[in-house]
Amino acid sequence: MAGAEGAQPQHHHPCSICMEPMAPAAAHRGGAACAHAFCRACLSGHVRAKLESGGGGAGAVVRCPDASCAAALDPELCRGALPPEVFERWCRSLCESLFLGARRTYCPFPDCSEMMVADDDGGGAEECVTQSECQWCRRLFCARCGVPWHAGVSCEEFARLGEGERAREDLLLVEAAREGNWKRCP
Secondary structure (H helix, E strand, O other), X not given: OOOOOOOOOOOOEEOOOOOOEXXXXXXXXXXXOOOOEEOHHHHHHHHHHHHHHHOOHHHHOXXXXXXXXXXXXXXXXXXXXXXXXXXXXXXXXXXXXXXXXXXXXXXXXXXXXXXXXXXXXXXXOOOOOOEEEOOOOOOEEEOOOOEXXXXXXXXXXXXXXOHHHOXXXXXXXXXXXXXXXXXXXX
16 A cells, blocks of 8 residues: 555535535534535635625624525634635624614724714703714714714804814814804805
8 A cells, every 4th residue: 555554535525505525624614503514715705795785784694505504604613714804894794783772873084984882871962972082093073973073163063064164173263263252244
């Protein structure tokens, strides 16, 4: 015999989606309650498609693609088969689905957009928390208006300002005008 004695033959099992044979090391299992195995490409494609079609809450729980199985896939067990951006999107979707009944707010800065649960003490619009700090980027924003923080200007005043008057410098001018009792020209 030319082979090493005692070497075990590799048993290749088919991917449950494409049916291509896989070595045991290449098989990805989706969860403890699911016995189905998938190749990297099929598992990644399935999760990506479910996230794209589910759009958040409904797409957060991804089920086994085998029609006879209702088990939910475990993101941590699937992590090795997924591109990082797909795994991160799935985790974000799962986090958001935990807060379906809660009032959510998002950081208004385009380079952040972190989701947060809005403080709501039940006191109505006048009691609503306005100045907030993003937990991720640490910048201030108005939770009521959903815009960067408008210091010295109430939400109502800010809403009345035109788009060209909402920059930080313009807000400082509005505040100075109010403090100095300036009047607008007729």
